[in-house]
Amino acid sequence: MKDFEYAAAATLDEAVSLLAARGERAKILAGGTDIIVQLREGLREADLVVDVKKIPEIMTYRFDPASGLSLGAAVPCYRIYEDGDVAAAYPALADAARIIGGWQIQSRASIGGNLCNSSPAADSIPALIALGAACKIAGPEGMRSVPVEQFCTSPGKNVLRRGELLVSIQFPPPAAKSGSHYLRFIPRNEMDIAVVGAGAWLRMQDGVIAEGRIGLAAVAPTPKLAEQASRFLAGKPASEETFRQAGELARQSASPISDMRGPAQYRLHLVGVLTRRALAKAAERAGA
Amino acid sequence: MGKKLHVTTTINGEQVEFLCEARQSLLEVLRDVLGLTGAKEGCNNGNCGACTVLFDGLPVDSCLVLGVEAEGATIQTVEGIACDGRLHPLQQCFLEGAALQCGVCTPGFLVAAKALLDKHPHATEEQIRFELSGNLCRCTGYDKIVRAVMEAAKEMTHA
Ligand SMILES: Cc1cc2nc3c(=O)[nH]c(=O)nc-3n(C[C@H](O)[C@H](O)[C@H](O)COP(=O)(O)OP(=O)(O)OC[C@H]3O[C@@H](n4cnc5c(N)ncnc54)[C@H](O)[C@@H]3O)c2cc1C
Ligand code: FES
Numbered sequence: 001m002k003d004f005e006y007a008a009a010a011t012l013d014e015a016v017s018l019l020a021a022r023g024e025r026a027k028i029l030a031g032g033t034d035i036i037v038q039l040r041e042g043l044r045e046a047d048l049v050v051d052v053k054k055i056p057e058i059m060t061y062r063f064d065p066a067s068g069l070s071l072g073a074a075v076p077c078y079r080i081y082e083d084g085d086v087a088a089a090y091p092a093l094a095d096a097a098r099i100i101g102g103w104q105i106q107s108r109a110s111i112g113g114n115l116c117n118s119s120p121a122a123d124s125i126p127a128l129i130a131l132g133a134a135c136k137i138a139g140p141e142g143m144r145s146v147p148v149e150q151f152c153t154s155p156g157k158n159v160l161r162r163g164e165l166l167v168s169i170q171f172p173p174p175a176a177k178s179g180s181h182y183l184r185f186i187p188r189n190e191m192d193i194a195v196v197g198a199g200a201w202l203r204m205q206d207g208v209i210a211e212g213r214i215g216l217a218a219v220a221p222t223p224k225l226a227e228q229a230s231r232f233l234a235g236k237p238a239s240e241e242t243f244r245q246a247g248e249l250a251r252q253s254a255s256p257i258s259d260m261r262g263p264a265q266y267r268l269h270l271v272g273v274l275t276r277r278a279l280a281k282a283a284e285r286a287g288a
Numbered sequence: 289m290g291k292k293l294h295v296t297t298t299i300n301g302e303q304v305e306f307l308c309e310a311r312q313s314l315l316e317v318l319r320d321v322l323g324l325t326g327a328k329e330g331c332n333n334g335n336c337g338a339c340t341v342l343f344d345g346l347p348v349d350s351c352l353v354l355g356v357e358a359e360g361a362t363i364q365t366v367e368g369i370a371c372d373g374r375l376h377p378l379q380q381c382f383l384e385g386a387a388l389q390c391g392v393c394t395p396g397f398l399v400a401a402k403a404l405l406d407k408h409p410h411a412t413e414e415q416i417r418f419e420l421s422g423n424l425c426r427c428t429g430y431d432k433i434v435r436a437v438m439e440a441a442k443e444m445t446h447a
């Protein structure tokens with residue numbers, strides 16, 4: 001690996017000014033499980049690596065049932081599923097955190113890193129989309145917020161501009177009678193990249209679905225919100241038939257490619273199946 | 289060669305200082321700078337777990353950590369598992385159960401399994417298989433490894 005300078009920024013301001021000064025030649029280091037591999041394999045290059053794990057806002061999280069969850073971008077996955085309150089309030093997030101790599105990866109890998117790496121197959125992103133999360137971004141012009149479904153722009157690319165970094169991911173407070181789930185299909189039992197991933201969130205009211213959201217991974221150049229399928233859910237009973245129809249609609253929003261993990265046709269089939277299963281489990285968790 | 293950075297860390301209970309380049313992984317530092325060759329390089333990309341060490345008590349792939357990130361951290365390697373010349377029950381059970389062939393994966397399995405049993409002394413077979421999914425072995429077929437960890441768990445909880 002080519003050598004680079006290393007700086008452990010202590011504050012957001014310090015990180016922003018380092019990143020603004022170096023632009024493309026600076027790379028952010030969170031858990032390092034993507035970036036170190038990419039630098040080593042020459043897929044990315046850096047003159048400066050900015051470690052953000054010493055910045056308090058980025059390494060901590062705050063959960064309050066009334067105001068929601070503010071998840072520091074570099075908080076490692078294991079802290080999410082080991083916190084019973086957070087895992088219970090945002091089950092789809094915990095599902096994703098539990099399957100990103102194995103234990104060694106989860107000790108370091110963060111949800112913010114997963115999001116900023118912006119892989120079409122990133123496991124946490126459909127869960128974040130389903131849960132209605134937003135990205136809090138710091139930059140030379142101050143703070144801004146972007147809904148997760150608008151964050152990624154193409155494989156490996158996102159809306160971050162020169163000098164910007166992701167500070168945290170903001171989740172709305174858990175609604176009464178709501179539930180969520182994320183699942184993926186992989187040919188192995190563990191430790192693999194999703195052929196397709198699906199996240200679902202549902203809120204029940206008066207015996208029917210009041211609203212729902214479905215996020216998909218590995219079916220388009222970026223993870224995405226299945227808009228039509230999500231809208232369809234409102235007012236429907238939480239039944240197998242509803243979930244099957246939502247799966248059909250989700251297929252229509254998918255535009256998968258064929259690659260070594262599977263042909264497009266197979267991925268389309270999986271979108272239907274996984275959407276149905278994600279919704280069924282989310283409904284069960286919502287107590288429907 | 290790049291500029292050398294000075295790092296102070298704790299490895300297997302002893303304070304250690306070393307110089308490294310920013311690009312060097314913790315695995316390279318352990319093996320090439322400090323002569324601790326227990327952790328192995330299998331894949332060098334986070335998939336095989338042969339380089340597993342405990343970083344502030346958590347199992348990590350040392351090929352995916354920079355040496356400079358060890359500043360102020362507490363690290364345990366396979367070299368620190370045996371105590372006063374006596375093998376750890378996991379090491380004894382791996383030996384007695386023939387849970388290794390070439391041995392390249394063994395240090396990683398020992399460190400990850402130790403972390404697992406420290407956290408879940410009564411880990412079930414399923415838990416052991418799940419939590420060790422970040423460690424690959426191309427020789428044994430895993431079964432003897434899992435049996436050895438189960439055996440060690442039994443011994444450690446009866447001791
Ligand atoms: C063996 C192995 C298995 C894996 N399994 C999975 C899996 O099952 N599912 C999956 O989705 N991924 C998987 N990954 C990929 C990776 O672990 C995840 O994407 C992880 O969440 C990345 O987080 P990190 O903290 O390690 O990110 P890093 O590698 O530190 O950073 C990732 C990218 O985001 C940028 N970045 C990080 N933090 C910020 C920030 N705060 N602001 C702006 N940019 C930032 C970095 O510059 C870099 O480009 C695996 C990787 C390995 C090595
Ligand atoms: S050498 Fe580090 S995981 Fe394989």
Ligand code: FES
Nearest residue numbers: 389393425426427
């Ligand atoms: S014994 Fe050879 S890789 Fe496991």
